[in-house]
Amino acid sequence: MKTFLIIFVIFQVFLSVNSVEYDKKFFLNILSRRGAGNVRFFLFTRRNVYAGQEIPLGDVLTLQRSNLNASFPVKFLIHGWRGDMDTEFNERATIEFLIKDNINVIRVDWSEGADTINYFTAANRVPEIGRQLGRFIDFLHINNFLDFNNVTIIGFSLGAQVAGHAGKNVARGKVNKIIGLDPAGPVFNSKDADGRLDYTDANYVEVIHTNMGFTGMNKLIGHTDFIANSGTHQPGCIDPSCSHHRATKFYIESINMNPFWARQCVNFTKAMRENCTGEFVRMGDPANPERNLRGIFSFQTNKSPPFSRVIPEI
Structure with missing residues (x-):
C-alpha cells in the first residue's frame, strides 16, 4: 500500500508539472473532492470577437438577447485539464475561426471541475461535464438557435473526452462533427466506447494523435485518425506535454494558415512507421465529412512553426 501511494504521488506530480495551468497548488488540490x-x-x-457573452443553461431571455445567429454554424471549444475558457488554444482558435467564417464560437468553461492537481478527479468529472454540454446543446435546439447539421465540437485532451460524452448525451438529434485533439489517455484507454470518445458519438469524428500511449490515447477511435510523426513523440519536443499540446498547434495552423497533407495508411503499423502510400488528404479539412472519409492517415511536420510542410504535388 505504501508503495502504491508513493507511485500515485509521483504520477500526480509528473502530470501536474506538465499540465496547461500548473499553479503550484499541489497540496491544496491533490485531495480535492469537489463535484464537477x-x-x-x-x-x-x-x-464580439474578444469579449464573450455568457449564456447560462436554461436562460432563454439571455439567449434571445445574445449575438448568437441561428443561421450560422456553431463550433464548441473545450479546454483540457487545469485549463479554462481563456487557454491559448481557445483564444487563437476563436480568432482563426472568425477570420475564416461568420460563425458562432462557444467556449465551454469547465474550469471549476478541471482546476485540480488530481488528474483522476478531473477525469472522473468528465461524464458529468459532457452531460451538461449535451443539455446545453439541446437547450439551443429547442429554442431554435441550433441546427445539429451545423454543430462541431472541438476538444483537447480531457476536453476531447468531454466532447464524446456530450455527443452521447444530446437527446434531440446527433452532433454532426467532433474533432478530438490528442484525446486524454490515462483512465480512458481502459474504457469501452460508452466511457470515452468514440466514432459513434457524432456523424463524423476526426482524431489527431500526437502523444499516443502517454498523455494521449493509444486507440484508433475515430472515423478518421490522423497520426502525426508516428504518433508518440513530436519533433522539437522533449517531454510528453509538449507532444500532447502539438495537436492544438497543428489544428490552429490548419484553419487559415497552412494545410497539413496526410497519406492514407493500410494499417496502424504502417502509420507508426510512416510508411503510407495512399491518397493525400487534408487533416482538418471541413469537407472530410462530406467526402465520407474513413481510415488511418499519417503526416509529418516541422519541429518548429510553421509546422506544416510543403504541399505535395497531387
Whole structure:
C-alpha cells in the first residue's frame, strides 16, 4: 500500500508539472473532492470577437438577447485539464475561426471541475461535464438557435473526452462533427466506447494523435485518425506535454494558415512507421465529412512553426 501511494504521488506530480495551468497548488488540490462544478458557456461572434457573452443553461431571455445567429454554424471549444475558457488554444482558435467564417464560437468553461492537481478527479468529472454540454446543446435546439447539421465540437485532451460524452448525451438529434485533439489517455484507454470518445458519438469524428500511449490515447477511435510523426513523440519536443499540446498547434495552423497533407495508411503499423502510400488528404479539412472519409492517415511536420510542410504535388 505504501508503495502504491508513493507511485500515485509521483504520477500526480509528473502530470501536474506538465499540465496547461500548473499553479503550484499541489497540496491544496491533490485531495480535492469537489463535484464537477458549474459549467459555463461563452459566445464569441464577429460582433464580439474578444469579449464573450455568457449564456447560462436554461436562460432563454439571455439567449434571445445574445449575438448568437441561428443561421450560422456553431463550433464548441473545450479546454483540457487545469485549463479554462481563456487557454491559448481557445483564444487563437476563436480568432482563426472568425477570420475564416461568420460563425458562432462557444467556449465551454469547465474550469471549476478541471482546476485540480488530481488528474483522476478531473477525469472522473468528465461524464458529468459532457452531460451538461449535451443539455446545453439541446437547450439551443429547442429554442431554435441550433441546427445539429451545423454543430462541431472541438476538444483537447480531457476536453476531447468531454466532447464524446456530450455527443452521447444530446437527446434531440446527433452532433454532426467532433474533432478530438490528442484525446486524454490515462483512465480512458481502459474504457469501452460508452466511457470515452468514440466514432459513434457524432456523424463524423476526426482524431489527431500526437502523444499516443502517454498523455494521449493509444486507440484508433475515430472515423478518421490522423497520426502525426508516428504518433508518440513530436519533433522539437522533449517531454510528453509538449507532444500532447502539438495537436492544438497543428489544428490552429490548419484553419487559415497552412494545410497539413496526410497519406492514407493500410494499417496502424504502417502509420507508426510512416510508411503510407495512399491518397493525400487534408487533416482538418471541413469537407472530410462530406467526402465520407474513413481510415488511418499519417503526416509529418516541422519541429518548429510553421509546422506544416510543403504541399505535395497531387
